[in-house]
């Protein structure tokens with residue numbers, strides 16, 4: 001028998017100690033069997049403080065599901081997410097039992113969650129399930145939420161848009177459809193928007209993901225909004241064009257929101273247009289002048305209604321006489337930028353150029369520098385406020401969203417305005433669509449009977465009501 005040297009003993013003792021520590025750590029943090037043979041689990045810390053994952057492997061004779069459960073310490077949140085994961089597993093086990101009976105072999109499912117955003121107040125999470133069964137293609141399913149950590153509830157689109165700005169939801173839906181369509185085209189997909197339209201009609205958007213303070217995200221699993229071969233489709237919608245609609249306290253916690261405010265009614269001595277005494281409403285027309293504008297001016301003149309025209313600068317030269325007529329007949333002529341590019345996509349210098357060139361072109365025709373500007377596509381950020389202040393102008397959005405650009409139908413447009421009309425409201429329309437022009441006399445007739453007076457922005461607000469700010473109605 002050989003005698004161990006001092007050094008060998010030291011190594012042996014160190015080795016045993018290390019094995020002990022590793023063993024303890026494995027026991028403490030890793031595999032801990034529960035029901036033998038059927039379910040194993042282990043805990044894993046995530047990179048997010050206080051959030052752990054419980055990885056559970058559930059096996060039957062026919063299948064194995066590996067499931068990541070979340071543990072945030074917030075019970076309602078954990079329950080919602082993990083219940084959904086369980087429902088994916090239950091569905092899979094049922095399906096795969098049938099498939100393996102038919103085809104033999106084993107099926108596997110992987111259920112995993114991802115944290116998309118974690119703020120002090122909110123948690124945005126997506127759960128994804130992928131399953132591989134004998135003789136079938138991999139199948140994907142997803143579910144997602146943005147939770148309030150305060151209430152433990154999933155925040156809905158209604159919560160972020162608020163009751164007053166529910167018009168933002170159809171606008172968002174339009175943006176989502178457009179983004180899906182773009183993805184399908186980029187994929188050279190075998191399908192059109194039929195599947196997407198059917199899916200969105202049966203499951204209207206309600207929950208959402210958010211990766212940062214400037215976007216909303218919607219994840220659609222394979223086959224939901226496209227062909228199976230298109231795979232999963234995720235669309236990210238920047239919030240820059242939705243600012244007008246994201247004015248709730250919940251929206252402000254989640255997103256960088258540019259403030260949009262009421263403006264006071266102009267104190268005029270003219271009783272006929274005094275909106276402090278009368279129910280005033282402001283029809284505004286964007287994107288013109290067009291070849292339809294003269295006909296609209298005839299209608300407005302006949303009904304003694306005033307309106308406001310947000311002119312695209314590049315169109316002004318060709319239709320200078322129409323703009324002259326607008327001013328002559330008591331309408332307000334205003335700025336809709338030179339090229340109608342979303343200002344949030346422009347540098348500060350390019351933004352100023354768009355505004356100044358349009359002001360100069362309009363001043364040349366009308367003799368007056370415009371006071372009002374409508375940002376194209378309602379896209380605003382802090383640079384837009386600075387540019388407005390520099391030009392001593394007021395931004396104007398709207399409180400009645402007709403979406404006449406999406407639904408080119410005179411009855412729908414008429415109906416939306418009549419349903420949402422309020423004293424001090426600003427209505428957005430476009431004098432480039434025939435159904436819009438057709439709807440206007442009906443709108444004026446019905447609302448006149450209810451006592452409304454149709455005024456220009458100069459009559460509603462006076463000139464330069466809130467330079468450097470953005471307003472959307474009078475109150």
Ligand code: NI
Nearest residue numbers: 286287376377
């Ligand atoms: Ni426009």
